[in-house]
Amino acid sequence: MKRFSVLHGRAARYGAAMALVAQALVPLHPAVAQEPSKPIRLLVPFAPGGSQDIIGRYLASQLATRLSTPMIVENKSGAGGVIAADAVVKAPADGSTLLLATGGAISIAPHLMPKLPYLAQQDLVPVAMVADTPxxxxxxxxxxxxxxxxxxxxxxxxxxxxxxxxxxxxxxxxxxxxxxxxxxxxxxxxxxxxxxxxxxxxxxxxxxxxxxxxxxxxxxxxxxxxxxxxxxxxxxxxxxxxxxxxxxxxxGLSGLAIPVWVGVMVSAKTPKAVVARLAEETLKVCQLPETRKRLQDAGADVNCSGSQGFGQLIAEDSQRWAGVVKHGNIKSE
Structure with missing residues (x-):
């Protein structure tokens, strides 16, 4: 009986260890799996050929390699980026649809468009910031x-x-x-x-x-x-x-250093593990020596920040533009 108890205990511990190993081998999510799977769409809220489009296509090519997943860049321009942002909010929240975000749809539109189809800082979450277009x-x-x-x-x-x-x-x-x-x-x-x-x-x-x-x-x-x-x-x-x-x-005035940021955002319903993996790989791309040159060629400066820092910058940006819009009584066309 005693020998059986010892063997049974060893078997239980071995089984638990194997279960943990198996969990570690399971991809975080189909959209960011190690093997090719469902393509990831990166929605760029601008027409082809501009700085943001160039940044988006470079980022997509790098992430496709790192995530071992095909990536498709879709140019979905219009309404200052609102159309693209709304499409990401309405897409499946599985990490397969990303937004190349800028301030227009995230920190400006909420103060100019009372009938915005989404809540920018509630329906979307920051993944990582990659650039500044001064x-x-x-x-x-x-x-x-x-x-x-x-x-x-x-x-x-x-x-x-x-x-x-x-x-x-x-x-x-x-x-x-x-x-x-x-x-x-x-x-x-x-x-x-x-x-x-x-x-x-x-x-x-x-x-x-x-x-x-x-x-x-x-x-x-x-x-x-x-x-x-x-x-x-x-x-x-x-x-x-x-x-x-x-x-x-x-x-001699303060408060006039304006970050005109470019980053990646996803639906707020995306699993945290998926957001973390996307953030990790995006920051690795951002820190590549090649990235600095490619972004400078597109008229941008490299500015790498993770989810938390990026989120804080967005909040500050939104507060800044809210004050400007209110003080200037600015209305959207």
Whole structure:
């Protein structure tokens, strides 16, 4: 009887150990399995060819290898990213549908669209942040405004006289310009365009006094001597714009270092283990030396952050834009 008890105890412990091993061998979830399975869709809320699209396609190619799972990039543009975000919220919450998220649909739209089909910070969860697409304020080369301080001085002396172009009403471009005006206590006339290209053309033509846009969209004009950047909405000066101060340095104002983030989000109903695995692999891709070069070529800076840090940044971003929208009484078109 005693020998049987010992053998029985050993068998029980062996069985329990084998059960743990078996659990460890089971993939976290079909969508992030080690072997090829159901394809993962990455929804990019912009048309093909832009910075975010390039970032999304690079990220998808890297994750497909790391997850041993086919990845499909779908460009689902419209409504400032809301259409793509809503599609992710409504998709099966199994990690097979990811959103290449930006602030437009997550931290701006909730304050501009009262009938948003989802609750941005409840229906979606952050996986990881991968990039920042820095914003700048620029003028054409022939402008009499030689510095940002001079621009703001003129705007204060003649409220509403100076006009700045943005990439559209309610975009981060528009709200960043409004944040600068509110912080400096001046009135700038906002002129919205459908994207950066027509806005830059009108800037160079002298139809608007300034533009608030991404560094990537104005850099070709700077390099060709047709535009000058007066300041960057970043914490540190940009390496590709040597000698250009940050907006905070140029004005002495605080709160004007604006992260224009790009990251991955999924449905909030996605199992935590799946989110953790996706976050782990996305951060590994973000930290690759190749990633820095590929993102810089797309006009972005590498900015890696896990789920927690990314979530905190989104909350801060949302609070910032809520204040700007309310103070400026800004309405969506």
């Amino acid at each position: 914003m700048v304020i620029a003028v054409r080369a022939q402008s009499s405004l030689r510095s940002l301080a001079e621009l703001l001085k003129t705007a204060k002396a003649e409220p509403g006289k100076l006009a700045y172009a943005s990439t559209g009403t309610g975009t981060v471009s528009h709200l960043t310009g409004e944040l600068l005006a509110q912080g400096a206590g001046v009135k700038l006339t906002h002129v919205p365009y459908r994207g950066a290209a027509p806005a830059v053309i009108d800037l160079i033509s002298g139809n608007v006094d300034a533009i608030v846009t991404s560094a990537a969209s104005i850099e070709p004009m700077v390099l060709s001597g047709k535009a000058r950047v007066l300041g960057t909405f970043t914490k540190e000066p940009l390496h590709n714009l040597p000698g250009t101060p940050t907006v905070e340095q140029a004005t």
